[in-house]
Amino acid sequence: MPDSPVFEDLDPRPSLLMGPGPVNVHPRVLRAMSMPMLGQFDPQFTQYMDETMALVRRIFRTENQWSFLINGTARAGIEAALSSLITPGDTVLVPIFGRFGHLLTEIAGRCGGTVVALETDWGTVFPPQVIGAAVEEHKPQLVAMVHGDTSTTMAQPLDEIGPICRAHDALLFVDTTATIGGMPFEVDAWQIDIASAGLQKCLSGPPGSAPITFNARVVDRLKHRKHVEAGIQPPGFEPGDGPRIQSNYFDLPMLMDYWSEARLNHHTESTSMLYAARESLRVVLEQGLETVWARHRHVSQGLRAGLEAMGLSLYGDPQYRMDNVTGVYIPESVAGDDVRTAMLEDFGIEIGTSFGPLHGKIWRIGTMGYVCRRQSVLSCLAALDVTLRRYGYDAPPGAGVTAAIEVLG
């Protein structure tokens, strides 16, 4: 039998990733991922786990003891939160203003929740009183929503939602995958009970680890569903009085035992991803969250000035735009996917398309994390200027880059 092929060495071409994530990984994070393996109970490794918990607390701006990593992409964090918190039959209110709100209904439904979906037009967000009225009417056990929905590039103000939920004894879960490290997000000050994220956007890490944090209100609910695998139960263990969480991998009480001093074995922590998460968080926190948020806002302003100077129109309600990704209408005369392909092939620059009703209507240009720099914006605008002209849309030559330089210096 002929030898089966083992293919060429990996040789991905370097690209500038200016879509809505993943983005280019910070070199320090890549370096961290090549560090030697350690055993999962090696004291040096458990110290790294504890340090990572401290860093996760700081990125979420919380004092929550339970702040750690879920192994898996950002939706693993969402799935851990929802599958651990939703007891079949619970009412879950999901305000939807884009694709990722729909993802929450999908996961909540699979967990057996009775989902009440509240929808608004894409390109806008919810006034808090609309969510307040729905909480009052449906009396959900859980409200689950997205902070920044990359599909529409809109960010939902959250500071009034937490107090509304608290007043009605509902827990509030927030998916902050797209905003963490890119715009203000305050777990404790906004009274968010549980939040999860991913590394691959403003934290400049690879996809594959989901930071999560939750407070004592959540722990109070979880304790009714506490269960420990038969092979590792401590003597005299009494399970909780509620139904067992259907997922083993995403069982938060078991994960708490693993991430606590008990170090009760669960999965094998993904060593290289823990190194990546720890380094991603260090890179952001060393700069200071306020500085990093301000940089995202400023660089986006430069990009937006450039796009408008090219005669392009920005998408969505200006008051609620995310600070780290920009939606821009595709001019009617050009095929959006042809332009994206040419940007990638000719310039090595990736920009994003969108989903559902926005597919073919807007591009999404990210200025996230390691990519959030003046140079990326100028390169992207210059490439877009040339590419658009090639496809028949005549932007005033050089106007985009010139306008961006006026903002960014």
Ligand SMILES: Cc1ncc(COP(=O)(O)O)c(C=O)c1O
């Ligand atoms: C707001 C939001 N939530 C969740 C996800 C899902 O993340 P992942 O693909 O890492 O599971 C994304 C991915 O783009 C996102 O933007």
